[in-house]
Amino acid sequence: MTEKEVLQAYQKYVVPSYRRTNLCLVKGEGAWVTDIQGKRYLDFFPGWAVSGIGHCHPRVVKAVTEQAKKAIHFSNNFLHPLQAQLAKELVRSSFPGKCFFANSGAEANEAAIKLARLAGHPDGRYQIISFTGSFHGRTLATLTMTGQRKVQKGFSPLPSGFRKAKFNDLESVKKVLGPRTAAICIEPIQGEGGVNPARPGFLKNLRQLCNQNGILLIFDEVQTGMGRTGKLFAFQRYQVTPDAMTLAKTLGGGVPIGAIIIAEKYADILSPGAHASTFGGGPLVCAAALAALEAIKKEKLLENAVRMGAYLQERLRKISPLVKEVRGIGLMLGVELKIPAAKITEEAQKNGLLVNCTQHNVLRVMPPLTLTRDEADLGLSILKQCLS
Ligand SMILES: Cc1ncc(COP(=O)(O)O)c(C=O)c1O
Structure with missing residues (x-):
């Protein structure tokens, strides 16, 4: 053409x-x-x-080329070594827990939303607090969690159960936090919002608030994750460990993959039947992600x-x-x-x-x-x- x-x-x-x-x-x-x-x-x-x-990246190209000759996709009803290895590498590089694999950032965040709702369900907690200026994706739930009206325009009625607080403002979080709150979700550095880093004290305070209320702290590291900030994950730079962290973008070295890493305490909540993704974590994308991770570490x-x-x-x-x-x-x-x-x-x-x-x-x-x-x-x- x-x-x-x-x-x-x-x-x-x-x-x-x-x-x-x-x-x-x-x-x-x-x-x-x-x-x-x-x-x-x-x-x-x-x-x-x-x-x-x-x-x-030559490591990703080599991994994808070699893997494509062996197996491109297996269903998640079966096991394959590359998903096992990638989950192990990601968990060992972040915090103790388990991984679920999706295909994009929005999907990883959908998994986070469902996780928060299931975790809160026994106590009647379902609301998720997110922040002004944030961006979490374009599915109906993730655009509702996003703190920018322009991405929501024309899509009402939006799903309920989402509250907004001001970024870097603890008092505004306390105002919307209540007995129905299940989780707080935040980008450690807002990307689409204009590259706005969270103040270190703010994330520490959110961690404390979540501990006190028995709710989840979720970090959307779709943009900040996989080395962008000079640490593998931004939470390591801030020294505040979330209960769940979503990843995508750089994770696959160019191929479509998303992931959520869920801390041990909540890691078995997404039980059989609760969540799935047909393409998620197939051998080809896992081979690419492993090669990308190897590049970040070895180079x-x-x-x-x-x-x-x-x-x-x-x-x-x-x-x-x-x-x-x-x-x-x-x-x-x-x-x-x-x-x-x-x-x-x-x-x-x-x-x-x-x-x-x-x-x-x-x-x-x-x-x-x-x-x-x-x-x-x-x-x-x-x-x-x-x-x-
Ligand atoms: C922080 C953050 N979360 C989620 C997303 C959505 O990711 P995707 O476009 O892969 O669905 C983005 C995309 O820019 C993002 O920056």
Whole structure:
């Protein structure tokens, strides 16, 4: 297909539910993607953070290629070694408990919602408290849990049982917490909300509040998990352990997989018949996720995220007088501008850099954890040019 034919086919045959840029990509390698014309772009937002260890990481490519020749999918009525191994690795790298595998972030969060409801059921607890500015997915329940009205518009009546509190404001949590509360769900760093890190004391206080009330603390680490903050999971940076944690994005090294890790106390609540996913945790995606995890650990990508994150933060602060604030941890950075950020992302793309805009005036910079100093410098120089 030519670029024009691709565009026409999208217009005619693909549901227009995404705001798309007319950039037709055909290849990805590390921090780089190539369009249909052969032009290369440095990718500071690889696949919405799915290709978090870079596009087509050689370990993932090898694992997927080899696994595809053996078995692509088995049903969850049977056992296979790769799901067992991945669950063991994830639990041993996080906190004692068990894993359930889904296919996306929203699905992992659906599992978290169902877990909270089942756990609270004997005491009549079903409400989940989430936060203003949060994002948890696009299914009906997860968009209801999301703290942004724009994703809920037109979908009423929304499911009941969700309450909102203000992010980083303990008093507002206490106001909505009651005898019906089953869980509190929070992103340790809000991503779509504009890269807003939780204050360390806030998460500690939430942990305390959940303990006092016998309810679950759920961390949505779909975006922050798998090394983004320079620790494998953001909860380790904050030193606050949740009762359940959801993962997706970088987890599969590019393939669709989501997961929830559930602490021992609650790990057997999702009993046979309570929850399932036909595709969840098949051999192909588990092989990819194991390879991605191996890459993060063996190639010291956490250390690189800390180093390159600090490097980028420092330079982004001084890059232009149009920068109001730079926030974030590790390689999850938000650059709040004094002007709309969409113009800058357009300009950056013309100049060979892909970067995301969120909340109108925030540039979301989430390059792959493999980012080199040269790539960082190139991205910074393009951004500087666009901002001048
Ligand atoms: C924190 C968070 N949770 C959940 C989701 C939903 O994930 P998915 O699009 O894989 O369903 C996202 C997606 O951006 C996210 O950032």
